[in-house]
Amino acid sequence: MATHGISPELIGRDAELAALLSAAEATRSGSSTVLLAGEAGVGKTRLLSAFTDTLPKPHRVLLGHCVELSSQGLAYAPITAMLRQVISDIGVPKLTTLLGENSVSELAHILPELGESPRNSNSETAHARFFQTVLTLIERLAQQEPVVLVCEDAHWADASSRDLLGFLIRSLRTSPVLIVISYRSDELHRTHPLRAMLAELTRLDQVTSVNVPRLARAEVAEQLQGILGQFPDLTVLDMVFSRSEGIPLFVEALAEAGEDCLPRSLSDHVTLRVEQLGEDTQQMLRVAAAGGIRVGHPLLRAVTETSDIALEESLRPAIRANLLIADSRGYTFRHALIREAIHDDLLPAEYARLHKRYAEVIDADQRLVPPGRAAIEIAQHWYAADDRTWAMISAWEAAEVAERALAYSEALQLCERVLELWDNAPEAVERLNIDHVNVLERAAAAARISGRHERGLKFIKSALSELDEATEPERVALLLKELAYFQGVTGRPGSLETLRRAEKLASEPTAARAKVLEAFATYLFLTGIDVAEGRRHSTEAARLVKETGQTELATDVAISAAMITNLEGRLTAGREALKQIYEHAIRDDQPRVALRTLVNLTDMLNSLGESREALRLIDDGIASARRQGRYSDFGRMLELNRVEALSALGRWDEASTAIDEALTNESTNYRRGLLLTQRAHIALGRGEIDNARRAIDGVHRALSGPDLKMQEYVPSALLPILLSLGQEQGLQAYEQAQATLAEPALPLHTYHAWPLLLAAKAACAAAEPQQDTTSLRAKIAEMAASLQSQPDEPDPMSRAYLHMLDDEYEKAAELWKAGERPFMRATALLAGARLAAERSDRDGVIRQLRVAHHIAQQLGAVPLVIQAEGLARRTGVSLGPETSHMAAGSSSSGLTPREAEVLRLVAQGRTNKEIASELFISTKTASVHVSNILAKLGVTSRGEAAAHFRASS
Ligand SMILES: Nc1ncnc2c1ncn2[C@@H]1O[C@H](COP(=O)(O)OP(=O)(O)OP(=O)(O)O)[C@@H](O)[C@H]1O
Ligand SMILES: [Mg+2]
Incomplete structure (x- = not known):
């Protein structure tokens, strides 16, 4: 893996930063102290540096580190560092002015560079005077500007530093000084000297404790993204998250080290701690480590054949040393990497012997592991024991168990294991009586459902290389259908050719042909390559389905047919069809089909201005996707539709939160692209040009495949035009619009094109009068006419777009209102007001402008607000008392x-x-x-x- 080492962005930590900032704020009424606790490597130092960087006003930040006593033995190490920093900041002369000659020499006790320290006093008073001098210095510095003292790694603080810090915390009453003391919570054993000090300090009013927790999975994903420069592959994310358990330092080490080895420094760190324990305990820890990160007491007892008491006795020192956590049922390693380091320390023979023993013990009594886990645990142990035959047999069985439990990621792993063992376990192959392609097919299916697209692609390709299309044409055709899917989602070229080949191979009128045709039709209409051909395939698929009596497939075919109806411009009819399919799928208990319908239906509802209804269905759908183990594919599609609904409804803050959340776990390019598209729209609506530009860059990176679907193509072409308009670069917008609409290969004959036509019209207006826009305007009119030449009455949102294109803004605004699209409504009304102003229709201006301005303000649509206020000034229209506030405040x-x-x-x-x-x-x-x-x-x-x-x- 190529890495940049550390994530340049600080991940998470909002609450902890806020607590630190508010402690800093609190020093206005007197000194305060924060005790910052966290495990080694959890990010205390990183948090502190982010904190000192974000302090809202100038502070003098003085930083001191404690060093491990054994290596340095330096008294006052952190204090010395802080004082040296003061001297280098202000210089000795200023220091002398602040403190007076005599006091400065007190500091010479620990800073020899200041000269001779006073010698003639007894040591106790000298000590007291020294403390007092440090206190005075900090108070005087704080009179100039607030001071932040950071003492890092206090678990290593020497006794003198601890005393001095305690003294300062108690004595600095009214000065604006914040003291932060960081320490590793996992280093504080029961008799650690810092413990007593912390206990006393926490009783003081001005002292607060802040704990830095481990990162959540989504945060680890973000950190990896920062390190790798791109969103991590989900497999990498899973691996890194489970091994690091959210400790950022380990995340970095693992990102660096790659899949298979434990970073050296980490394992040394653990091994050292283990070696301090008795031989008995070490041995028991090794056995426990073979059992996994958590091992039940009865299982460990059965494996070791010891008594309860002996077992407890030998593990107790490890529990005291904080390596293992015990509860009433068993033992958990405090960290996955601790377990791993101990496990890696086993000798090869011991390793195999232990795992074999675990496999046999669990097989003999499955109640020793949690319900449902036995098959998988047994498979893991046989594998570790390096018994290939049993490893393979148990993996195949466990894959089935995992599939039944909807644990597709696990099923995928187990299938991969079978593939890995295949060549070395002939006995198992024979006993299982399966063929290799069969395993590949199964692995690909699990990969598809769990969103591991790259791997899915690999499996399908190898399966295809093993089959002969002359003898098994249908099987090959079905694999090609899957290949086309993986090519599409991974942004590779060739889906169309692949589907054509599949269609030719599956020439017999069978269920297989129906499946291929269904996929082909879906592809043709989603890309807009040929809606008519899509319609033909879908019709034939429907007939075949009827003849072969496939109910579940029948529903899939019906869904594609409904989607084609939509693309033909008959949105209302398409929606009705989808609703019916949905009801039938629920009635006939076909949860997968119901979900697929819902993904399409809620998308349609958004296009039809029924986003509120979409939101209602989406929540149910997501719950059902989770229940079915289909969150990675259907659930994420629904999350995307949720974002689109929220954004359309003008609920931009909620949409933004949902976008952030969805992006942290989304590695599929086209969904990332569509999420970023919404982010860009919101940023443009708010007038946040930089954010918009960043999002648009992201959209183009994500949506740059060979065959973009219409719903992807339009945003990638539309956004740059809107961005130019937002930056008032009318001519550039015009050129972009002209180039886009002139592109012959573009699928712009469906309702997806409406926003593009509208943007092109705005670009014409912005480029006039420097530019003659007659021909582009004619082109827009021509395309709009072709979009509405459908047999059915156009749906309300298409009508709204048409009215916008025809300058009938009030009519458009009414429709946007009914469709709950406040941003579009405000845009329409503002354009209407502008037109009214040109026609000297003062009533028209007032009527539309006030509402437009009001809505724009509520949305936080800054550019619209500014334009409305500009028009109000030019036309002398008052916007009403409650509306002038924002303008006044901002100007x-x-x-x-x-x-x-x-x-x-x-x-x-x-x-x-x-x-x-x-x-x-x-x-x-x-x-x-x-x-x-x-x-x-x-x-x-x-x-x-x-x-x-x-x-x-
Ligand atoms: N929130 C975060 N976002 C991004 N990177 C982080 C974050 N927290 C920590 N890291 C990275 O993880 C590594 C370890 O963090 P840091 O040194 O702050 O841990 P620590 O708690 O101070 O550890 P120690 O107890 O060893 O002092 C650093 O390289 C840091 O950049
Ligand atoms: Mg640190």
């Missing part, structure tokens, strides 16, 4: 509307966390807004900002 102080909103909440005394939850943003974003506000207002605290707000409103 007088340069705050954006969003910042004005945050400021209002700050003035109400809300914390960043409360602001974040009110505005549906992250705490980190809230804190960034607050610091920007402070900077723009030229104030240094929230209190002053609040005063500013009250004075100006």
Whole structure:
């Protein structure tokens, strides 16, 4: 793996940052202390550096590290470092002015560079004077600007440093000083000297404790993305998450090391700790490690054939050393990597012997492991025991168990194991009586469902290489159908040719041909390559299905037929068909088909302006996808439709949160592209040009396959035009629009094209009068006419687009209102008001502009607000009393509307966390807004900002 080592972005940590920032804020009324706890490598140092970087106003940050006593034995190590930093910051002369000559020499006790330390006093008073001098120095520094003292790694603090820190914490009463003490919680054994100190400190009012937890899976995904420069493959993510258990340091080491080896430094770290235990205990730990990260007491007893008491006795030291955690039922290694290091330490023969023993013991009494786990555990142990025959037999059986339990990722792993063992376990092959292609097919199916597309592709390709299409044409055709699917989702070329080959091979009128035709039809209409040919295949598939009596396939065929109906422009009819299919699928208890229908139906509902109804169905659908183990494919499609619904409904904050969440676990390019598309639309709507540009770059990276589907093609062409418009680069927008609409190969004959036509029209308006736009306008009109030449009455959203193109903005606005699309409605009304102004229709301006402005404000659609306010000024129309606030706030102080909103909440005394939850943003974003506000207002605290707000409103 190519890596950049560490993630440049800080992952997560919103709550911890907020706690630190609020402790810093609290020093306005006197010193405060934060005790920062966390395991080794969990990210204490990283958090602290992010914290000192985000402090909203200047602070003097003094940093001192404690060093491991055994190596250095330095008294006052962290304090010395802090004082040296002061000297280098302000210089000795200034230090002398601050403290006076005599006191400076007190510091010479630990800083020889300051000269002779006073010698003639007894050591006790010298000690007291030294403490007092440090205190005075910090107080005087704090009179100039607030001070943050960071003492890192206090589990290694020497006694003198501990004493001095304790003294400072108690004595620094009113000064604006924040002391942060970080320590490794996992190093504090029962008699550790820091323990007593922490216990005392926590009783003080000004002391708070902050714990830095491990990262969640989605956060590990983000960290890996930062390290690798791209979203990790799900297999890598699974591996890294399960082995690191969310410790960022281990995530980095594993990203670096790749799949198979434990990074050296980590295993040394653990081995050292284990070697300090008695031989008995070490041996028992090794046996336990062979059992897995967690092993039940009865299982361990059965494997070792010892008594309860002997077992407990030998493990107790390991529990005390914090390597193992015991509960009433068994033992868990405190960290996966601890278990792994111990396990790796087993000698090869011992290793095989132990695993064999585990396999046999569990096989003899399956109740020794949790229900449903026996098959899989046995398979793991036979594999580790290197008994190939049994490893393979048990893996194949376990794969079946996993499939039945809907554990597709596990099933995939087990199938891979069978493939791996295949050549070396002839006896097993014979006993199982399966063929190799069969295993590959099964592995590919599990890979498809669990979203492991790259691997799916590999399996299908090898399966194809082993079959002869002359003897097994149908089997090959079905594999080709799968190949086309994997080619599509992994962004590889060739799906169309693959499907054509499959269709030719499956020439007999069978269920297999129906399946191939169904997939082919879906492909043809989704890409828009040939809707008519898609219709033909779908009709033939429907007939075959009837003849061969395949009910489940019949529903799939019906779904494709309904989708083609939509693409022919008959959206209402298509939706009705899908609704019926959905009801039947539920009635006939076909949960997979019901889900597939729902994915398409909710997409249709969004296109029809029925997003609220879509949202209602999506929640049920996601729950059902989870129940069926189909979250990775159908569930994620539904999440995407949810984002689109929220975005259309103008619920942008909720949509943004949903986008962030979905992206952290999404490695499929086309879904990433569509999620980023929504992010770009929201950013454009809000006038956040930089965010929009970043999102659009992401869209183009993700959606650049050889055969884009229409729903992917349109955004990748539409967004750059909108971006140019947002930057008021009319001519550029015009050129982009012209180039896009002139592209002959583009599938622009379906309802997906409406927004593109509208953007092209806006680009024409923006380019005039420098540019003669007659021909592009004619082209737009021609395409619009072809889009509405359908037999059915156009659906309301298509009618709304048509009205927009025909300058009938009030009619359009009514339809957008009914379809609950506030952004489109505000856009229509603003355009309507502009037109009314050109026609000197003052009533028309007032009627439309006020509503447009109001909606735009509610949405936070800054560009629309600004345009509305500009038009109001030019036409002398008042926007009403409640609406002038945002303009006043933003023009007088340069705050954006969003910042004005945050400021209002700050003035109400809300914390960043409360602001974040009110505005549906992250705490980190809230804190960034607050610091920007402070900077723009030229104030240094929230209190002053609040005063500013009250004075100006
Ligand atoms: N939230 C985070 N986002 C991204 N990277 C992180 C995060 N937290 C930690 N890391 C990375 O993980 C590694 C370990 O973090 P760090 O050194 O801060 O841990 P620590 O808790 O201070 O460990 P120690 O107890 O050894 O001092 C660092 O390289 C850091 O950059
Ligand atoms: Mg650290």
